[in-house]
Each structure stands twice: as structure tokens, then as C-alpha cells.
Amino acid sequence: MSLFSKFKNNLQKTSNFLSSNILNSFQSKKVDNETLEELESVLISADISLDVVEKLINSVRKVKTSDQDIATTVLEILAKEIEIILQPRERKIFEENDQAPKILIFIGVNGSGKTTTIGKIASQIRDEKKILIAACDTFRAAAIDQLKNWSDKSNNDFFSGNTNQDPASVAFQATEKFKRENYNYLLIDTAGRLSNNTNLVNQLVKLKNVVSKIDSKAQIETILVLDGTNGSNMIKQVDIFGKELDVSSIIITKLDGTAKGGALISIANKYEIPISYIGLGEKLEDLTDFSAKNFSRSILNLEA
Ligand SMILES: Nc1nc2c(ncn2[C@@H]2O[C@H](COP(=O)(O)OP(=O)(O)OP(=O)(O)O)[C@@H](O)[C@H]2O)c(=O)[nH]1
Numbered sequence: 001m002s003l004f005s006k007f008k009n010n011l012q013k014t015s016n017f018l019s020s021n022i023l024n025s026f027q028s029k030k031v032d033n034e035t036l037e038e039l040e041s042v043l044i045s046a047d048i049s050l051d052v053v054e055k056l057i058n059s060v061r062k063v064k065t066s067d068q069d070i071a072t073t074v075l076e077i078l079a080k081e082i083e084i085i086l087q088p089r090e091r092k093i094f095e096e097n098d099q100a101p102k103i104l105i106f107i108g109v110n111g112s113g114k115t116t117t118i119g120k121i122a123s124q125i126r127d128e129k130k131i132l133i134a135a136c137d138t139f140r141a142a143a144i145d146q147l148k149n150w151s152d153k154s155n156n157d158f159f160s161g162n163t164n165q166d167p168a169s170v171a172f173q174a175t176e177k178f179k180r181e182n183y184n185y186l187l188i189d190t191a192g193r194l195s196n197n198t199n200l201v202n203q204l205v206k207l208k209n210v211v212s213k214i215d216s217k218a219q220i221e222t223i224l225v226l227d228g229t230n231g232s233n234m235i236k237q238v239d240i241f242g243k244e245l246d247v248s249s250i251i252i253t254k255l256d257g258t259a260k261g262g263a264l265i266s267i268a269n270k271y272e273i274p275i276s277y278i279g280l281g282e283k284l285e286d287l288t289d290f291s292a293k294n295f296s297r298s299i300l301n302l303e304a
Pocket residue numbers: 108109110111112113114115116117137143190191192193225253254255256257278279280281282286
């Protein structure tokens with residue numbers, strides 16, 4: 001399946017919602033206050049933030065009423081405008097010619113998809129790269145097993161501590177092994193649940209500091225994993241984690257399961273943080289590089 005088909009097939013909840021409502025609104029073949037208001041409400045319902053909606057409405061306002069197929073013209077204009085917002089956020093975490101070792105710390109609230117995403121990423125990285133996966137979610141024993149399973153599936157080395165061991169001390173040991181045995185990538189899984197967000201963020205800050213102290217040569221990145229079905233609530237999470245931790249990249253999962261995929265656009269508009277991958281399902285192959293063009297055309301049900 002082409003990358004575009006993957007986007008198109010798996011973003012159908014958002015695209016069905018947006019395209020059917022927009023086609024409906026513009027059936028009358030007029031761009032006027034009434035249709036623009038309808039469009040506004042559809043875009044807001046898909047969790048696109050008000051400032052972005054305003055920008056989009058202003059560009060649609062310019063459509064000439066004599067246009068043959070107004071509805072399609074509107075979809076095309078929206079796709080173009082959205083692509084312009086998303087384009088600067090495209091960034092791959094792994095590059096073909098990555099030289100320096102990389103340590104990736106995956107953070108995010110519980111259930112956002114951290115562990116699954118690590119499994120998917122590990123299975124996508126080329127075989128010649130040496131990967132160590134570290135279970136620093138010591139909060140639940142099942143979390144360690146879940147990650148071990150993903151490591152086995154992708155044929156990668158796995159490091160874990162004991163249940164309830166301090167996550168920073170597991171990260172310490174894992175980073176020492178990573179350095180000593182010359183791995184290329186260290187993928188660190190963390191817990192999403194703690195008594196409260198402040199404790200969680202403090203624990204992650206400590207873990208990151210420990211890792212940076214041991215390996216000052218490796219490039220350390222903090223990857224924030226967000227659950228796409230949370231829609232605009234994702235913004236709050238970017239604020240909470242981003243305040244104390246320098247987030248290098250965002251991954252938005254479960255976009256296959258929501259009609260609120262528009263929230264991705266709000267995030268791209270609000271933060272200058274790259275979006276590296278999006279999750280489009282539960283299977284290994286359901287994690288794809290984020291593409292501004294594929295995303296914007298897919299959610300409006302347009303062709304590539
Ligand atoms: N449909 C769908 N489900 C996903 C996607 N990514 C993850 N999931 C599911 O979301 C659930 C939670 O994923 P986990 O990877 O365990 O989440 P986590 O962030 O590690 O959660 P904690 O360890 O509790 O903090 C699992 O059932 C996954 O299969 C996705 O892109 N699409």
C-alpha cells in the first residue's frame with residue numbers, strides 16, 4: 001500500500017466527517033455568510049482551534065461564486081492552507097546517515113501509546129542499527145512484559161530493572177550498557193501514571209538528567225506521545241510536559257480512531273515542535289512518518 005493510501009484509509013473517521021459536511025454545506029453552490037458559518041462549525045467540531053479556523057475561513061471567503069464546483073474548490077483551498085501550517089513541522093527522528101548515537105526518551109500520559117510506539121519504531125529501524133530498548137516504566141510489572149514482547153518481535157535487545165525500582169536508576173544502568181556496548185539507539189519507555197502530573201514530570205526530569213550525565217556524546221531527544229482521540233485536550237499535555245522538559249518531537253497516535261484529527265493542526269499551529277510520526281492503528285506497520293501533504297489531503301478526502 002502506498003503511504004498516501006495508508007493515510008487515506010486510516011484517517012477516514014476525520015475525513016468522512018469533514019468532507020461529507022463540507023460537501024453538504026456547499027451544495028447550494030454559494031459562498032456566503034450562511035455557508036461560511038456552517039463551515040466554521042464543522043471545522044471547530046473536528047477540534048481545529050479558533051485561530052486556525054479563522055485563517056481557513058478567510059481563505060475560503062475569496063472563492064468566486066461562479067466557480068463550477070465550489071465544494072471541491074473549497075476542499076482544495078482548505079487542504080492547501082492546512083498543508084502550509086503543517087509543512088514546517090515535518091521532521092524525521094532517524095536519518096539515513098545518522099552518525100552519533102541517539103537516546104530517545106518517550107514520555108506521555110498513561111495509555112497514550114508510548115510502549116506500542118516504541119515497538120513499532122524498533123521494528124522499522126534498519127537491521128544494521130544496534131538498538132537497546134529499556135523498560136523504565138517500573139510502575140507495573142505488566143508494563144515490563146509488554147515492552148519485552150515488542151522487543152522480541154522486533155528482534156532487539158532489552159533491558160529492564162525490577163518492579164518499583166527507581167526509573168532513573170534503571171535508565172542509569174541502561175545508558176551505561178548502551179555506551180559500553182556501542183549501541184546506535186537507546187529507546188527508553190517511561191510510566192504515564194503517577195500520583196499527579198507534577199510528580200510525573202519531576203521523575204522524568206530526573207531520569208533525563210541522569211541519562212545526560214552518563215552519556216554526554218549521545219544526542220538525547222524527548223519524544224512526547226499524545227493520544228489523538230483526546231482531540232484538543234492534547235494541547236494541555238503539551239503545556240504540562242513542555243514546561244519542564246524540552247520536547248524534541250511529538251508523535252500523535254490513534255488518529256485512526258477519531259474524527260477529531262483536526263487537533264493535530266492546532267498543535268502544529270501553536271507550537272514549533274516537530275511532529276515525527278503518526279499512529280494509524282495497532283499493528284506494527286501502522287506507524288508512519290508524518291507528512292503534511294498526505295495528512296492535509298487525506299483528511300479532506302482528496303486524492304494525492
Ligand atoms: N487504534 C490505535 N490504537 C493504538 C495506537 N497506538 C497505540 N494504540 C493502543 O493504545 C493502547 C495503549 O497503548 P500503550 O502503548 O500501552 O500506551 P502507553 O502510553 O505505553 O500506556 P502506559 O504504559 O499505561 O503509560 C494499546 O491498546 C495500543 O494497542 C494507534 O495508533 N491506533
